[in-house]
Amino acid sequence: MSLQCGIVGLPNVGKSTLFNAISSGKAEAANYPFCTIEPNVGVVTVPDERIDVLTGLINPQKVIPTIIEFVDIAGLVKGASQGAGLGNKFLANIREVDAIVHVVRCFQDENVVHVEGKVDPVFDKEIIDIELQLKDLESVAKKIQRVEKSARTGDARAKADLAILNHYKETLEAGKNARSLTYTAEEREGAIGDLQLLTIKPVIYVANVDESSMISGNEYSEKLRESVKGEGAEVVTLCAAIESQIAEIEDPEEHALFLSEYGLTESGLSRLIKASYALLELITYFTAGVKEVRAWTIRRGWKAPQAAGVIHSDFEKGFIRAEVIKLPDLVQYRNEAGVKEAGKMAVEGKEYIVKDGDIMHFRFNV
Secondary structure, eight states, X not given: OOEEEEEEOSTTSSHHHHHHHHSSSOOOOOSSTTOOOSOEEEEEEOOOHHHHHHHHHHOOSEEEOOEEEEEEOOOOOTTGGXXXXXXXXXXXXXXXXXXXXXXXXXXXXXXXXXXXXXXXXXXXXXXXXXXXXXHHHHHHHHHHHHHHHHHHTTOHHHHHHHHHHHHHHHHHHTTOOGXXXXXXXXXXXXXXXXXXXXXXXXXXXEEEOOGGGTTTOOHHHHHHHHHTGGGTOEEEEEOHHHHHHHHTOOSHHHHHHHHHHTTOSSOHHHHHHHHHHHHTTEEEEEEEOSSEEEEEEEEXXXXXXXXXXXXXXXXXXXXXEEEEEOHHHHHHHSSHHHHHHTTOOEEEOTTOBOOTTOEEEEEEOO
């Protein structure tokens, strides 16, 4: 399974510059609104030092890391929910992604036009929030009209769904995002599962700062961080312009040197990718052999048969057992045979909950 994140924000906040830095695709970055006409998709490797360790131990013929897809969605403007700017088409693009990366301008630059005429990260964030909330409100209102008819007949399920829908309607009307409500997955599925609400999606805010503010942030990024405290959202501070330079350096030693010159241990993009991966509670397990070392993405809490099913559905259907090795044990004993001899290989059944970093071999029969 792969994760897809949509990069959103007002025009000229640095979305396309950020996208260019994190992907091999090159979206046009220009100093005017709507330079991104079609959603660009970039595929990015998830940074994971563990796969490097495995590769060093096993020396496989092939290495396949996990990936994230980033979609660069054109800049929204005030009134987008009613079709202003590039409007509804791009709101539809957001519906398709798993998580939202909301880029907010937190830098002053008189050479870069601000679509609202001033730098105010909280105001900018609220513009996007309002447009997404208005679109969600439209969807919820239409669903309420449909469900009310069934509720009037005494349908208990419809009555329960209607109560939940009305709660979402009140929340959105109050200027709050749908993700602020804490219904169970089952309750949400019945009431709003078919609506693909925009403001229920997990979000990471990217405070795009100037070069001098990359490490400690600035007054703008702090205002943004303060304004989203109650959302349970992450805020990643980075300088998209510098990140685009970092991304162009292919030599590992030069890359590390460039980072150290700015006082960084890892790039802001690396932090963003990791935060995006963690946001949806995804974890990684590995399969490892001389032919291939591969990282697999699953949801936290999945049991062994579900994890096996990511490789092939037959693995899940015919699951017998999983042989599990922990990476520290493989490092200590150098190879699978040494781990087995030391009694450190675990044999797990259908109820085993896969842990982040497990090295697994599945036995199955179909």
